[in-house]
Amino acid sequence: xxxxxxxxxxxxxxxxxxxxxVIPIAHSTAGCSYYRAKRRGAGAAIPATNTQERHIIFGGAxxxxxxxxxxxxxxxxxxxxxxxxxxxxxVGDDMDAMVREFTGSGKDAVYISAPGIRGxxxxxxxxxxxxxxxxxxxxxxxxxxxxxxxxxxxxxxxxWLAELYxxxxxxxxxxxxxxxxFGPEASLDNWRRVSSAAINxxxxxHGLPAARYVAERVGGxxxxxxxxxxxxxxxxxLASILGADTAAAEASRRKLDWQFAQSAxxxxxxxxxxxxxxxxDAARALAKAVFLTEELGLAPQSVVxxxxxxxxxxxELAEFAAExxxxxxxxxxxxxxxTESEIACFLAEHGGEITVSDVETSAPVLTQSSFGAAGAERxxxxxxxxxxxxxxxxxxxxxxx
Amino acid sequence: xxxxxxKIAIYGKGGIGKSTTTSNISAALAEQGARVIQIGxxxxxxxxxxxxxxxYLPTVLDSIxxxxxxRLEDISTRGFGGVLCIEAGGPVPGVGCAGRGISAAVxxxxxxxxxxxxxxxxxxxxxxxDVVCGGFAVPIREGITDCVxxxxxxxxxxxxxxxxxxxxxxxxxxxxxxxxxxLIANSLIAPYSKLIVDDFAAKTGSSVAGYVPRHxxxxxxxxxxxxxxxxxxxxxxxxxYRDLANTIAANTDFAIPSPLGAxxxxxxxxxxxxxxxxxxxxxxxxxxxx
Ligand SMILES: Nc1ncnc2c1ncn2[C@@H]1O[C@H](COP(=O)(O)OP(=O)(O)OP(=O)(O)O)[C@@H](O)[C@H]1O
Ligand SMILES: [Mg+2]
Numbered sequence: 213x214x215x216x217x218x219x220x221x222x223x224x225x226x227x228x229x230x231x232x233x234v235i236p237i238a239h240s241t242a243g244c245s246y247y248r249a250k251r252r253g254a255g256a257a258i259p260a261t262n263t264q265e266r267h268i269i270f271g272g273a274x275x276x277x278x279x280x281x282x283x284x285x286x287x288x289x290x291x292x293x294x295x296x297x298x299x300x301x302x303v304g305d306d307m308d309a310m311v312r313e314f315t316g317s318g319k320d321a322v323y324i325s326a327p328g329i330r331g332x333x334x335x336x337x338x339x340x341x342x343x344x345x346x347x348x349x350x351x352x353x354x355x356x357x358x359x360x361x362x363x364x365x366x367x368x369x370x371x372w373l374a375e376l377y378x379x380x381x382x383x384x385x386x387x388x389x390x391x392x393x394f395g396p397e398a399s400l401d402n403w404r405r406v407s408s409a410a411i412n413x414x415x416x417x418h419g420l421p422a423a424r425y426v427a428e429r430v431g432g433x434x435x436x437x438x439x440x441x442x443x444x445x446x447x448x449x450l451a452s453i454l455g456a457d458t459a460a461a462e463a464s465r466r467k468l469d470w471q472f473a474q475s476a477x478x479x480x481x482x483x484x485x486x487x488x489x490x491x492x493d494a495a496r497a498l499a500k501a502v503f504l505t506e507e508l509g510l511a512p513q514s515v516v517x518x519x520x521x522x523x524x525x526x527x528e529l530a531e532f533a534a535e536x537x538x539x540x541x542x543x544x545x546x547x548x549x550x551t552e553s554e555i556a557c558f559l560a561e562h563g564g565e566i567t568v569s570d571v572e573t574s575a576p577v578l579t580q581s582s583f584g585a586a587g588a589e590r591x592x593x594x595x596x597x598x599x600x601x602x603x604x605x606x607x608x609x610x611x612x613x
Numbered sequence: 614x615x616x617x618x619x620k621i622a623i624y625g626k627g628g629i630g631k632s633t634t635t636s637n638i639s640a641a642l643a644e645q646g647a648r649v650i651q652i653g654x655x656x657x658x659x660x661x662x663x664x665x666x667x668x669y670l671p672t673v674l675d676s677i678x679x680x681x682x683x684r685l686e687d688i689s690t691r692g693f694g695g696v697l698c699i700e701a702g703g704p705v706p707g708v709g710c711a712g713r714g715i716s717a718a719v720x721x722x723x724x725x726x727x728x729x730x731x732x733x734x735x736x737x738x739x740x741x742x743d744v745v746c747g748g749f750a751v752p753i754r755e756g757i758t759d760c761v762x763x764x765x766x767x768x769x770x771x772x773x774x775x776x777x778x779x780x781x782x783x784x785x786x787x788x789x790x791x792x793x794x795x796l797i798a799n800s801l802i803a804p805y806s807k808l809i810v811d812d813f814a815a816k817t818g819s820s821v822a823g824y825v826p827r828h829x830x831x832x833x834x835x836x837x838x839x840x841x842x843x844x845x846x847x848x849x850x851x852x853x854y855r856d857l858a859n860t861i862a863a864n865t866d867f868a869i870p871s872p873l874g875a876x877x878x879x880x881x882x883x884x885x886x887x888x889x890x891x892x893x894x895x896x897x898x899x900x901x902x903x
Contacts, residue, residue, distance in 0.1 A: 267709075268710050269678075269703065269704055269710055269711075269713050269717060271708030272709075273708065303708075303709055303710045303713075304710075305708075
């Protein structure tokens with residue numbers, strides 16, 4: 213993960229902000245906390261210590277003490293989470309002591325060490341999740357139908373909230389309940405129920421550490437669908453992991469087939485065999501590429517991964533690119549980048565006829581879930597809209613390059 | 614005196630005698646009419662104590678903490694012979710970042726134009742023992758000082774620290790950092806101490822600027838809150854400091870030292886261990902021990 217999502221500090225703050233009972237307080241320089249507010253447009257302003265030179269030289273603990281006191285007066289929360297940036301960690305401020313002192317005044321607080329030097333936003337997500345678990349852990353009361361969903365990092369994907377809601381709805385349909393840990397309905401009470409959930413689902417690779425951590429502590433198993441559950445196929449995959457009823461997935465499959473059949477004329481005229489590019493994080497990019505190739509019969513041209521560096525092992529993605537590259541006799545190009553200009557340059561050279569991208573542009577996105585049948589419908593719609601602007605397959609002999 | 618000051622950094626293992634020696638050098642130079650600034654770059658802020666009879670002096674960093682508008686008068690005082698005494702200061706032990714403090718203090722002094730306005734002939738930086746992080750290397754980085762003197766005794770840990778300092782010097786010197794003026798051998802007692810320091814200098818391509826014996830007059834002067842130069846100006850020890858000061862003032866031969874590698878340093882020490890054993894047991898004479 214790169215600049216687009218910030219560093220561990222931002223991943224941690226994003227994660228905490230998605231739990232309404234929790235008030236994150238950044239113990240960092242102004243830029244570290246400003247960065248987050250800025251990239252959200254309006255964004256949420258969070259309390260921050262705004263560390264200055266003298267707090268580095270003489271230590272910033274007393275500044276933190278002051279900010280904790282101020283924050284407690286201004287914003288009401290059940291848990292105040294002090295998240296430390298690089299400066300405080302390098303200097304070695306005793307944040308534990310400040311938090312303990314504050315807790316002594318009757319408020320709950322926790323110190324979360326998430327300096328940017330510890331890694332990217334996904335590292336911050338993992339750190340924050342484990343800290344929250346440490347604060348809320350309770351003796352498990354086994355609930356066989358309760359599911360913890362991990363790996364959707366709040367705000368690092370514009371469809372994160374829509375996806376969590378869509379997942380909740382789907383699990384309800386197949387007789388399970390999602391333990392709501394992020395978003396407006398999340399609460400610390402739900403976090404206290406984490407240990408009771410029988411299932412820890414890692415939806416993306418970013419959720420694996422958390423899922424395994426919980427599963428190990430309660431003696432359960434972390435499960436993962438492998439491919440991000442896009443389309444009816446994804447719904448089947450989740451149902452089969454749980455050994456749940458597949459009726460809902462079958463209904464989704466019928467609906468998608470129906471939708472496709474309704475668009476058949478348009479499909480053959482404008483869509484079939486087009487080349488495409490995908491721009492998304494690794495999990496969703498691969499799921500979309502697979503869907504567009506296998507279900508919609510398009511030809512993969514290139515994939516842009518926004519949340520991984522070139523060195524990171526993503527075997528499924530590499531396999532997909534190799535297989536389809538070989539099949540088409542030309543490579544499926546991969547780019548690992550979250551820099552807009554770099555992506556634009558790459559697409560200018562290697563972009564397909566159709567480009568599906570879910571990188572948030574200037575306007576906030578509210579409904580962009582990639583999960584399940586609805587995710588597939590949205591994807592098809594996006595492809596259809598772009599294809600409509602392309603010349604008809606029937607009228608023009610396409611240049612087979 | 615030329616109008617460009619000679620800027621000298623003094624480094625060495627903790628407690629080796631940096632502040633004592635630096636203050637005596639400053640006093641000796643001032644005694645001859647030179648304009649001298651001594652800057653203690655140590656959170657302990659005890660570098661210039663014997664130049665100003667231990668009187669209270671707010672540190673540069675104290676003033677950074679208290680206000681943004683700092684004036685030179687607030688953070689300096691004139692000591693023996695008119696030496697301008699400045700202490701960088703720093704956090705209380707165990708909190709904050711003293712290294713950042715040193716760089717911030719040096720930066721502030723530059724902003725205040727101290728080095729131009731006071732028109733010194735010599736500026737001496739007395740820097741905390743081990744260069745534990747980048748902040749403590751600031752005085753030997755690009756342009757702040759011209760040369761470094763490293764104080765050592767013949768004790769292995771002092772030599773070890775000197776060797777580490779050589780590593781820092783040889784790292785920064787090629788890109789415009791300060792070069793080595795030489796070693797200063799301090800607190801010599803045993804007859805072979807001088808030989809050990811000489812040999813280390815020879816092995817690392819450096820030289821020894823002066824030899825200061827261990828003498829109770831140093832401690833006695835310190836108890837009066839004075840340098841040896843001030844408290845006991847006619848003592849042989851005072852003359853030794855004057856000679857050292859003159860050597861440093863005249864020296865223009867600055868070098869980039871070649872520190873010993875870990876294994877070579879160990880072998881070197883072991884070799885001396887054997888020699889001293891023989892010497893202490895009257896197996897060889899002093900000079901055969903080389
Ligand atoms: N040549 C000497 N003879 C006798 N005593 C000495 C001699 N040199 C230094 N001392 C004494 O050794 C003690 C430590 O010296 P000093 O404070 O100058 O060391 P330092 O290197 O500045 O220490 P620090 O690293 O703590 O700043 C002092 O009490 C000083 O009087
Ligand atoms: Mg000292």
